Amino acid sequence: MPEPVVTSIVQGTLGRVIDRLADKYLPSSVSEKEREEFRIRARELALKEAEAEARAIESVNATIREEGRSEHWMQWAWRPLIGFTFAAVVINNYILLPYFRNLGLQPIDIPSGIWESMLVILGVAAGTRGLEKWARERK
Known part of the structure; x- marks a missing residue:
């Protein structure tokens, strides 16, 4: 389950960036349905990336906590x-x-x-x- 903070960032700020990029760089020949599918897929990828980064940071934190003890x-x-x-x-x-x-x-x-x-x-x-x-x- 993704962290609420990560999810809100991906849906909020990053979601707006993804929407703008899709509007600006997808050719006009792409249908609205395809644009929406692109946006959804891009958000999913961004969420997975953010989750992976959060797991990596948590792993480093766990190591530091163990060293501290x-x-x-x-x-x-x-x-x-x-x-x-x-x-x-x-x-x-x-x-x-x-x-x-x-x-x-x-x-x-x-x-x-x-x-x-x-x-x-x-x-x-x-x-x-x-x-x-x-x-x-x-x-």
């Missing part, structure tokens, strides 16, 4: 550690370096693959944290 500090501390590392690199490379380069401060060079991984982890952590807060406030 762990007694081993490294299991629950690795995400904040990545966040602090990211902040340290940004502070060093973009705030301190311009002022202290003459004193020997060096930029921290992080390969792009590792940088992207850090950003993904931070994005997922921030996104799931925001969703948790939003869900708590809705109750």
Whole structure:
């Protein structure tokens, strides 16, 4: 059963977008019945996509909750550690370096693959944290 919020988004905002796209891009030779079938099918696909995304986010949330209950500090501390590392690199490379380069401060060079991984982890952590807060406030 889809979440009521997901359903209302698909029927509301996304439904209006689908209707406008159908009106604008379907050729005039398409009958009204075919247009309506297209709209229904597009909404169904959008709903399935939103449900899949919600399940993926819930899976990540479950993992984070399990890590938070762990007694081993490294299991629950690795995400904040990545966040602090990211902040340290940004502070060093973009705030301190311009002022202290003459004193020997060096930029921290992080390969792009590792940088992207850090950003993904931070994005997922921030996104799931925001969703948790939003869900708590809705109750």
